[in-house]
Amino acid sequence: MKGLAKSMWTTLAVFARKPVTRDYPTYHKPLPERDRAFPLLLWDKQIDEPFCTGCHACERACPVECMTVLMKDNPNHRSVGGNSGRRKIIDKFWIDYARCMRCNICVEVCNFDAIAMNNTWQGHELSVYDRKDLVMDLGALTSLSHGGGITEWVPVVGQANEA
Amino acid sequence: MASEMLPDEEYEVQDLLLNVGPQHPSTHGVFRMVMTVDGELVKDVVPYIGYLHRGAEKLCETMDYRQGIGFMDRTEYLAGHNAELSYVMAVEKLAGLEVPERAQWIRMILCELNRLSSHFMFMGAFGIDVGVFGTPFIYAWREREAIIDLFEEISGDRMMYAYFRPGGLAWDVPTNFVQRVKEVLVSSKTGIKDFDGLLTDNEIFRARTQGIGYISAEDAIDYGMSGPSLRGSGVPMDVRKDEPYLYYDQIKFEVPVGKNGDVFDRYICRLEEMRQSVSIIEQCLEHLQPGPIMPERMPRMLRTPPGEVYVRTEAPRGEYGVYLVSKGGNRPYRLKVRSACLSNLQPLKQMSVGQYVADAIIVLGSIDIVLSEVDR
Ligand code: SF4
Ligand code: SF4
Numbered sequence: 001m002k003g004l005a006k007s008m009w010t011t012l013a014v015f016a017r018k019p020v021t022r023d024y025p026t027y028h029k030p031l032p033e034r035d036r037a038f039p040l041l042l043w044d045k046q047i048d049e050p051f052c053t054g055c056h057a058c059e060r061a062c063p064v065e066c067m068t069v070l071m072k073d074n075p076n077h078r079s080v081g082g083n084s085g086r087r088k089i090i091d092k093f094w095i096d097y098a099r100c101m102r103c104n105i106c107v108e109v110c111n112f113d114a115i116a117m118n119n120t121w122q123g124h125e126l127s128v129y130d131r132k133d134l135v136m137d138l139g140a141l142t143s144l145s146h147g148g149g150i151t152e153w154v155p156v157v158g159q160a161n162e163a
Numbered sequence: 164m165a166s167e168m169l170p171d172e173e174y175e176v177q178d179l180l181l182n183v184g185p186q187h188p189s190t191h192g193v194f195r196m197v198m199t200v201d202g203e204l205v206k207d208v209v210p211y212i213g214y215l216h217r218g219a220e221k222l223c224e225t226m227d228y229r230q231g232i233g234f235m236d237r238t239e240y241l242a243g244h245n246a247e248l249s250y251v252m253a254v255e256k257l258a259g260l261e262v263p264e265r266a267q268w269i270r271m272i273l274c275e276l277n278r279l280s281s282h283f284m285f286m287g288a289f290g291i292d293v294g295v296f297g298t299p300f301i302y303a304w305r306e307r308e309a310i311i312d313l314f315e316e317i318s319g320d321r322m323m324y325a326y327f328r329p330g331g332l333a334w335d336v337p338t339n340f341v342q343r344v345k346e347v348l349v350s351s352k353t354g355i356k357d358f359d360g361l362l363t364d365n366e367i368f369r370a371r372t373q374g375i376g377y378i379s380a381e382d383a384i385d386y387g388m389s390g391p392s393l394r395g396s397g398v399p400m401d402v403r404k405d406e407p408y409l410y411y412d413q414i415k416f417e418v419p420v421g422k423n424g425d426v427f428d429r430y431i432c433r434l435e436e437m438r439q440s441v442s443i444i445e446q447c448l449e450h451l452q453p454g455p456i457m458p459e460r461m462p463r464m465l466r467t468p469p470g471e472v473y474v475r476t477e478a479p480r481g482e483y484g485v486y487l488v489s490k491g492g493n494r495p496y497r498l499k500v501r502s503a504c505l506s507n508l509q510p511l512k513q514m515s516v517g518q519y520v521a522d523a524i525i526v527l528g529s530i531d532i533v534l535s536e537v538d539r
Contacts, residue, residue: 003364010360020305036319063230103233103325
């Protein structure tokens with residue numbers, strides 16, 4: 001009986017503590033800056049085009065091969081009268097969020113800081129009825145950054161692949 | 164005819180086949196056992212595994228060393244840091260990489276925190292297995308949440324960290340790391356005390372667990388058990404003590420062992436281990452100095468010389484080993500994960516035969532099984 005009483009006492013003592021429950025759909029806990037949801041592309045606001053040059057580095061490094069990258073000549077390049085220094089630019093870009101395992105490798109290999117992990121709640125609340133709706137195209141991938149939802153690339157200190 | 168009673172021996176007596184799983188809350192994942200029961204007594208248990216097989220080992224052979232890290236998390240989803248640790252240590256050993264001191268201490272802290280969170284998970288789930296102890300489950304969630312929030316602040320993810328890299332860490336910990344770890348330790352200590360108060364002396368809990376699922380030390384060793392499940396039988400085997408890796412040789416801690424080899428002793432070992440983990444982390448925090456977290460020169464693409472290594476570490480469930488063969492180049496030629504859970508599962512039949520059906524569930528719970536590690 002003594003043990004049982006001790007158990008009951010523990011429960012009672014816990015009952016007096018502050019509740020820790022987070023009322024999820026109505027309350028969103030603030031996410032840490034490093035939070036990794038899914039990768040998305042960043043928008044160069046100065047020139048008004050994506051940072052991504054379509055160099056395929058991330059596509060080749062992705063362990064689950066969920067990215068598809070197509071590159072084109074930049075119609076906005078200086079040589080053709082535009083104001084961009086990027087000779088090549090991204091044409092089409094798909095990331096299959098259903099396959100991505102959020103390993104951060106694409107962010108680490110990108111030389112242009114063009115891709116970042118979404119650290120907002122939009123990156124977590126992605127439920128859809130059909131898997132194919134999780135294949136994100138260039139518009140969907142850049143929209144958050146274009147609209148100012150993500151302002152900058154979160155630099156990581158001491159990356160693994162510094163030469 | 165019908166009114167005449169037949170003598171006993173003319174009844175056909177059949178044992179009942181009872182299927183548990185694969186989708187059953189008490190099997191801790193997708194695991195199926197087919198029990199032969201005679202009334203309430205278990206006469207035979209046939210386990211079926213493989214429902215969670217994803218071929219992580221084979222996949223890693225097609226990937227370079229960095230790409231493999233993410234898959235290691237998924238082989239052991241309750242203790243990702245520990246699984247990654249074995250893998251990156253194997254790569255480091257093969258490539259001859261020197262890991263900076265700071266990275267090693269941080270690794271140790273994270274692995275011990277992961278042990279805490281994994282054992283909290285055990286305490287919670289075990290309470291449910293034992294009976295109507297639903298309360299510890301919620302308590303466990305509370306403490307585990309605090310640890311996982313910390314992991315999220317450090318690595319960015321709550322379960323699939325992908326934070327360790329061959330050579331060190333992906334990035335440094337946040338500046339308030341030490342203070343945050345201390346906060347988490349305070350809540351963990353409260354949690355451990357709560358569990359102690361709730362379960363250890365509880366008469367009902369003791370009646371359900373003492374003398375159940377006995378396995379002798381000799382048998383446990385023969386089956387290749389490891390971790391708290393082996394220590395519960397009184398074998399003081401702990402890779403951290405026997406073959407110190409990281410800086411475990413500079414840290415003072417004890418290896419708790421049980422006496423009776425029953426379910427209760429395995430529980431007590433884990434509870435005591437959590438206290439030890441807290442003290443290990445506190446000692447590690449004192450050693451933590453600023454410094455680099457990656458070696459000075461790291462190649463862009465890590466290549467290893469030909470060779471083979473076996474590295475083992477003490478994960479929450481026992482010895483987590485990685486056997487890595489390289490024929491040169493940037494990917495493993497062969498990768499084999501020695502999972503503690505698979506070996507711990509072997510004596511399931513021996514431990515449950517002769518027990519009641521309800522006790523067989525407790526026996527399964529007491530070896531703290533994670534099916535992703537069994538099937539990989
Ligand atoms: S995101 Fe970066 S690595 Fe990937 S294609 Fe664009 S520029 Fe290249
Ligand atoms: S996070 Fe990993 S899995 Fe996802 S797209 Fe990037 S490299 Fe591929």
